[in-house]
Amino acid sequence: MTETALPEPTPEQAALFARVRRMMLIASLTTAVAVAAVLVAVGYRLFRSEGSAGRAAAATEITATLPKNARIVSTAVAGDRLVVTLDVGGSTEIRTFDAQTLRPAGTLKFAREP
Template structure:
């Protein structure tokens, strides 16, 4: 019912010094290969954990930005690490940008009509 391999005809022979050197060399190369692979995986996991620890959370809380008198918010959008607010100030267009992480003002651009 069960397949059994036939018993060996010859007993285990001792390895020659040349064969022992080849086996030792193979073991050395195998251990070096495993060591390099483990170091590579550790490096990748180290970089991933470093970036996760260094990531700064987005700003939370309340921020009040004062707008000029008569200004209306036309549109808002987020682009990269910047919040962009387009204002309509008495017929003139103004763009204000804020840093997404700190919500601090990053810039202001005004458009005016030539007289």
């Protein structure tokens, strides 16, 4: 059998081949960086969700003391906060707690003008 001889590329063709190789290298590196970023993001999410699941499994027991003659009107969850509405002697008070740790996050008191 006879082999087909490939002629040497012209200088223009060689420059075109070099340019195509360079563009393919850039595209390959960009793809590799994108895939690595996705893998890092997925790994971070998995690691972070395992940590929060472990914390949620532990039972927490806290006793919150209320003012005298206070009663709980309502409770709600807003994002990562637990919201408790109290009626304290005729005035309304809202207390917020961190939903994960149940530590107090803030108090909002309402008073009537005289």
